[in-house]
Amino acid sequence: MDLNYGPEYDAFRAELRSFLDTHGHEAPKGNNNPKAPASLAWQRKLIEHGYTARTIPSAYGGAGREPDILKARIIAEEFARARVAAGLGGQGISMLVPTLLEMGTEEQRVRFIEPTIRGEMIWCQGYSEPGAGSDLAALKTRAELDGDEWVINGQKIWTSTAHIADWMFCLVRTEPEAPKHEGISFLLLEMATPGLEVRPLVDMTGSANFNEVFFTDVRVPKDQIVGRRGEGWRVANSILGNERDSLGNPNATLTRFHALKALMERETVDGQRLIDDPVLLDRLMAVQGKVLAMSANDLRVLSAKVNKTSGGGANDTRLARMIIKLEGTELRHELEGLAIDVLGELGLAYGDNPLLRDGGSWQAQYMYFLGLIIGGGTSQIQKNIISERGLGMPKEPKFPTARS
Amino acid sequence: MEFALSEEQVLLKDNVDRLLAEQAPLERIRSYADGSEPGIAHMLWHQLCDLGIGLLLIPEAADGLGLTVLDAALVAESLGSAVAPAPVLGSGIVAPYLLAEVPDAGDALAALAAGELRVGLALSELAGAREDSGVVAHNGKLNGRSLHVLDFDEQSAYLVADGKRQLYLVDPQAAGLSGRSLTTIDRTRATGELSFSDTPARLLTTDPDLCARTLALARIALAADSLGAASTMLSAAVEYAKQREQFNRPIASFQAVKHMCAEMAAALEPCRAMVWYAAHKLDEREADAVMMACHTKAHIADVGKRLAKTATEVHGGMGFTDLLGLHYWFKRIGFNRQTLGTPAQLRREAAIAQGFIDNTAQNSATA
Numbered sequence: 001m002d003l004n005y006g007p008e009y010d011a012f013r014a015e016l017r018s019f020l021d022t023h024g025h026e027a028p029k030g031n032n033n034p035k036a037p038a039s040l041a042w043q044r045k046l047i048e049h050g051y052t053a054r055t056i057p058s059a060y061g062g063a064g065r066e067p068d069i070l071k072a073r074i075i076a077e078e079f080a081r082a083r084v085a086a087g088l089g090g091q092g093i094s095m096l097v098p099t100l101l102e103m104g105t106e107e108q109r110v111r112f113i114e115p116t117i118r119g120e121m122i123w124c125q126g127y128s129e130p131g132a133g134s135d136l137a138a139l140k141t142r143a144e145l146d147g148d149e150w151v152i153n154g155q156k157i158w159t160s161t162a163h164i165a166d167w168m169f170c171l172v173r174t175e176p177e178a179p180k181h182e183g184i185s186f187l188l189l190e191m192a193t194p195g196l197e198v199r200p201l202v203d204m205t206g207s208a209n210f211n212e213v214f215f216t217d218v219r220v221p222k223d224q225i226v227g228r229r230g231e232g233w234r235v236a237n238s239i240l241g242n243e244r245d246s247l248g249n250p251n252a253t254l255t256r257f258h259a260l261k262a263l264m265e266r267e268t269v270d271g272q273r274l275i276d277d278p279v280l281l282d283r284l285m286a287v288q289g290k291v292l293a294m295s296a297n298d299l300r301v302l303s304a305k306v307n308k309t310s311g312g313g314a315n316d317t318r319l320a321r322m323i324i325k326l327e328g329t330e331l332r333h334e335l336e337g338l339a340i341d342v343l344g345e346l347g348l349a350y351g352d353n354p355l356l357r358d359g360g361s362w363q364a365q366y367m368y369f370l371g372l373i374i375g376g377g378t379s380q381i382q383k384n385i386i387s388e389r390g391l392g393m394p395k396e397p398k399f400p401t402a403r404s
Numbered sequence: 405m406e407f408a409l410s411e412e413q414v415l416l417k418d419n420v421d422r423l424l425a426e427q428a429p430l431e432r433i434r435s436y437a438d439g440s441e442p443g444i445a446h447m448l449w450h451q452l453c454d455l456g457i458g459l460l461l462i463p464e465a466a467d468g469l470g471l472t473v474l475d476a477a478l479v480a481e482s483l484g485s486a487v488a489p490a491p492v493l494g495s496g497i498v499a500p501y502l503l504a505e506v507p508d509a510g511d512a513l514a515a516l517a518a519g520e521l522r523v524g525l526a527l528s529e530l531a532g533a534r535e536d537s538g539v540v541a542h543n544g545k546l547n548g549r550s551l552h553v554l555d556f557d558e559q560s561a562y563l564v565a566d567g568k569r570q571l572y573l574v575d576p577q578a579a580g581l582s583g584r585s586l587t588t589i590d591r592t593r594a595t596g597e598l599s600f601s602d603t604p605a606r607l608l609t610t611d612p613d614l615c616a617r618t619l620a621l622a623r624i625a626l627a628a629d630s631l632g633a634a635s636t637m638l639s640a641a642v643e644y645a646k647q648r649e650q651f652n653r654p655i656a657s658f659q660a661v662k663h664m665c666a667e668m669a670a671a672l673e674p675c676r677a678m679v680w681y682a683a684h685k686l687d688e689r690e691a692d693a694v695m696m697a698c699h700t701k702a703h704i705a706d707v708g709k710r711l712a713k714t715a716t717e718v719h720g721g722m723g724f725t726d727l728l729g730l731h732y733w734f735k736r737i738g739f740n741r742q743t744l745g746t747p748a749q750l751r752r753e754a755a756i757a758q759g760f761i762d763n764t765a766q767n768s769a770t771a
Binding site for chain 2: 284295296297300384386391392393395
């Protein structure tokens, strides 16, 4: 056991802190337009210093550094500590770029990676459909080859950021006769293509972060396919893992825990601080216990990645990774919900209510995390994965269907 | 940066697991629990000592192995996995850790290392006195009574805490010492009550920090024991579900059963890292080590309680029988939960340790 990162990393952290002290004020504040000149300039500066797009080869506009999990961790920790906007995320950067590096053609990498990591090309992900949620491979949106073009017809749903995206990467059925996992292809298309219509979908928080996307004879050049025809499922699965890892980040949960504790110190009922209420305090501490357990779990997973250990027995971290999305999102939902209980009637305040606490983030996050419990593979799908892949339990027998 | 077990630690745990698999199978646990073979506990202790377990926390300068709290936690986890009745907590974990830090306790440490001294734990004062119990020290003599003494044994010396959180060593033959064994749900643990009447006692420490760390160690060991016991229950449930068929298929293929098992695994897996983390913090004497020990024991008590119930349910009616013996693990987890601080008490202590609330509010709220 050695939780020190070592002198090389301490120096890296010091250098990053000094960068943040000097340049932090240039970072965009709040949820500005992601394409505002200040946002794009900040992103370029971060790439230049290797604080984002760190391992993307410089030939594709990235910082071209060696992969280093601890440095990536330090960058995340220090930007959070300084409360300075870190490098851009989003589905293009976190999901499409790694996919193109893995499976894309040279021409696709050159064309798409640089504008994407610079924040100039925003992507959305067209996966889920009304009839294909947990059973994603049942998707029905079809693409048929007509000369040099794919012609797409169908519908996608839960497409976050489609209303601001320039491009979409999506899964479509190209081989209707093949078994369901083998008939899917991974296509890239411009949102401005004729025949494509985006309709916002208002969620329970009152925002419209999701959309429905309708395809009517949408024509896409034949070469905008990643991987071969029928390989789309494999392409998509390699990046779903990335998404699940990032949804249960224990550092973010720790930050929220401290905010909750501060709330309980500030808020009073009949003049008594709520942190002095034994029942609420016990609930707070139970949440802290869970947060600490997940932080320790995260350290174990991080260590296995850094040291590339794949040891058996106690040093086997497969299960420890598999549970992060399930436990992490459920814990966040519980934590945000506790804050609402702490606030009593004030916990109901929303929107422009002047009694709002912490900018209304408790209700917003409470609902948002319910969305994350469902999205990215529901908790129930996570439990299937844990029991089947983690515990070796058999799949549920399939009922015979017309096409399966 | 490395947060994983070393090769030596993996080997240590494998050795203990192997010994317990051979020497502490369920039939033997049963014979100990029903009182027909009371000698098994000491037999296991001696066999563990042959592996060096008695020397783990004794410093090398005192002819011990000078290993860490983490190593001790791994041993405790193995004992819990096997619900082994060996009295390791007092003699192999808590006593050597404490005595190694007491300046003039070289003789006691040497006796421990030589296997001539066994130590039971009369520490319930530290978790709040019940039934008007309590121990008062005056002029080197103890009066009062200590309930829920762990590793209770007429031949043992006892580590005793008084109401001022000072720790004493009491000789088994000391004047005015009397004890009686007490039955609990967990028959794999020897538990009793001690009475002191002007009983001569050797003061080991008045240092509140050392007392707090000693208690933290005992709590981490109990948490590790529950981690081991819960892991065994989970594996047993998964294996049983794969074998047991109903409606012409293994019940492991029913989503209801799979989700019960997945929930157990998802809750338990982080507990492993949490025990390592708590042990590591105590080894490094980090400022938040005591807080972490409280949280670890409280969290694993909650996860363990739920898991013990769910794993039993997966076994259906068989889970409820004595025949299968699953109840030994259920009860061991229950025993660890109540011992040396319930989850609510521990969480309150963790809050005080972090300054979330005022210490003076403690008594009125727990009363």
